[in-house]
Amino acid sequence: MPQANRDNGAKHATSRPIPPKQQQMTIPNTVPITDELIAAHGLKPDEYQRILDLIGREPTFTELGIFSAMWNEHCSYKSSKKWLRTLPTSGPQVIQGPGENAGVVDIGDGQCVVFKMESHNHPSYIEPYQGAATGVGGILRDVFTMGARPIAAMNALRFGAPDHPKTRHLVAGVVAGIGGYGNSFGVPTVGGEVNFDPRYNGNCLVNAFAAGLARTDAIFYSKAEGVGLPVVYLGAKTGRDGVGGATMASAEFDEGIDEKRPTVQVGDPFTEKCLLEACLELMDTGAVIAIQDMGAAGLTCSAVEMGAKGNLGIELDLDKVPVREEGMSAYEMMLSESQERMLMVLRPEKREEAEAIFRKWGLDFAVVGRTTDDLRFRVLHQGEEVANLPIKELGDQAPEYDRPWVAPKAPPALDPASVPQTDIAEALVRLIGSPDLSSRRWVWEQYDTLIQGNSLQIPGGDAGVVRVEGHPTKALAFSSDVTPRYCEADPYEGGKQAVAECWRNLTATGADPLAVTDNLNFGNPERPEIMGQFVRAIEGIGEACRALSFPIVSGNVSLYNETLGQAIPPTPTIAGVGLIPDWSRMARTAFAAEGQAILLAGAPEGWGTHLGQSVYLRDIHGRAAGTPPPVDLEHEKRTGDFVRGLIRSGKATAVHDCSDGGLAVALAEMAMASGIGAIIDEPPADPAAAFFGEDQGRYVLTAQSDDEALQALFEEAEKAGVSLVCIGMTGGRELKLGGARAISVAELEEAHEGWFPAFMQG
């Protein structure tokens, strides 16, 4: 279900219909419903009319809160649903696609991987540590709610310009928050992204990914079954934190954003870790019929979802809900977003056993309601019925919009003659020491990358890789990708490229890409040009996923990422999972040895040609111009399958894809990862385009430099219809790119490792 996330709620005024804390009195359920109150709940007049038509009377105050929680953008996907339906979500490997807490994909041997990515953008900007921490907590809960033990996490982070006064504060807080929660919970963080762009000055992005491992015969769903069965509340107590978060504090940002700080929840990773162990122990007993974590709109959303999916009504008695504050009203309890809570339908005969497990872990366990056969969502509080609503309609009848959109205009192609020549070596040193391409070690050393003892590749390579515990050879690869500047220039090509790059990064380790989760971050969908970005990006993503048999099994949409009318660049983050059948045949980016041949697969004749929207053009020449590099999906697949084959047969000794910064940056990264240098031939055409062009679908690989073996490789490539050229040799302690000055690996490292710590030190 959607997590406690404020990214998509409708616009609203800043007033909160909750009395000041010192009064601490129960808000009567008879608060009159005024136009202001309706607007403050993010409901448009026509949406309110829809409520009146549906229930045939004026809603109570609590009911209004329930509707606002269920019908906001975040929970209802009302602007995006129409387009999300066009995405491919099935395949022989898919056990569960979108619509559950997380996607489930078969990995053979009776095991499956359960994963999802979700944003916590708005809260992280307001309160970076807790915003990011609870983002991690929410996504972990989504995974273990389904019966999976989390085995890997990633996070994709976008911040404003490095010199913006808020950026360092946000970076420090978000990274510490992710580490603080994930490290304590005990999941290795094995991948992610960090980027800077002035367009994120007013809205940072925090997209958290988690994956878990489960048995295919023990997956748990949220669909309730059986009438008259106990509904049980599990985990932490309910407080006033985050009341109405999904609706009340979700919108574009304005000057009043600091007032929203109290709406960010506070995470407790210790309780979450106990909740994980208790839930997995409980699931083993066979006591669980249905289970749902409490994320956005807490009790409301979880109860409605469980009932509606199972065609059952739910009755809740709020007097039984464990609370940590006195005098909480029904409204507050129904909309609280206190963390680390779950709701479950229990087999009644297992109650004692179940309760004992939760007591052992020091967690709350309370029967708070029951399933009914009348399809009503009934809420009782202090002897009064405070809500009585049709449960199916709360979810199914949410408004859905076909928002107007305009297709963005593609920029003119870059005229190569307009790009002046530069010193290749100097440009490379500058790029690998730049904000976007420098080492992220400062970030990921604050994350526990090794816990669980299964990490085979940690951040810094193409993808994170984790062994499948209990299996002698299998491993899972994880990568998260998107290039917002491509999406900004052409959302359709950018959407395609995000999927293709993710697929490529998984392939570069030797994995079979299995499926993805998407986290679609955009501005205000009520603006046709933003909606146009969204629509075109989805079209590109859908096309790439279909062509690469890489279905989308879960995801999240984050809209309204705008401050004072300035939107973020379109940022559809794609996080993918791949399966490595035998990790002893896995590729890494580090050069394996000296004296090996360096090969370039999938490249055009000049090695590289496309400088439009490249990092080189932006960071060396200060220009954002041209079309982004197009992705030829057939070429992508052909080249990737070929490279994967070379990895599996042991012929490729190191592999790295070419992405931001092109061939030169890929070579530099391979050299730095190994400490081994390389001598690269003079490229056949324009050296700047060859070394810094960002043509898609290319891999650098190394192989034994034995003439016969190489000849066989070239023949194999020709047969596969893949271009393969030898461009140089590994060796020495310097990287020499054609006629450019040789750069020592030590100099590369100094530039690469230096930027982030220096930036954070200020």
Next chain:
Amino acid sequence: MKSAVIQLPGLNRDRDMIAALTKISGKPPLTVWQTETELPDVDLIVIPGGFSYGDYLRCGAIAARMPVMRAVAEKAAQGVLVMGVCNGFQILLEAGLLPGALMRNASLKFVCRHVKLQVANANTAFTRAYSPGQIIRCPVAHHDGNYFADPETLARIEGEGQVVFRYAEGTNPNGSVNDIAGIVNEAGNVLGLMPHPENLIEDAHGGTDGRPLFESVMSLAA
């Protein structure tokens, strides 16, 4: 070798430790829950790493006061080998079974990376499979690993050879005094260390430098 792993809520490297003990000794360790008041008869008791009780209050402070820790102290007094790793080290300090304290890292940040360790005393039950002065690799992952002791205590543990592991070659990740990474008690049967030898015991971990620590204990028990 018979071993037992103490389990407290919030510990999270217990599974790593159980896996390491199982793989190296061929036998899974017994597990002991926080409320137990008696420990089984074993050759080695391990308190693994993590964030017991969330590290709320102070790392290891709540854990040190749980019933099971009284039982651990009794076994330690009888000479049974006890090892605390990371949070386990913090707990042993809080329980008074080892001298000194662990403060927040000098960087004030959590740090997870490989460091170099020097085996400062290879003549203990835990280190006899290493050679004296040997430099090994080992991962660390902690927020509070900055070892500190008052000058007298420091002089005493240094003088008695109680410092067993030191961060080497400039890789001290946390500001520990004298580069101290691991110490034993006076009797030499209780070891506390911040690094995680259990995460470096097989090729998949990128090395096996942690293995001899377990093998040292095993050779005694055999």
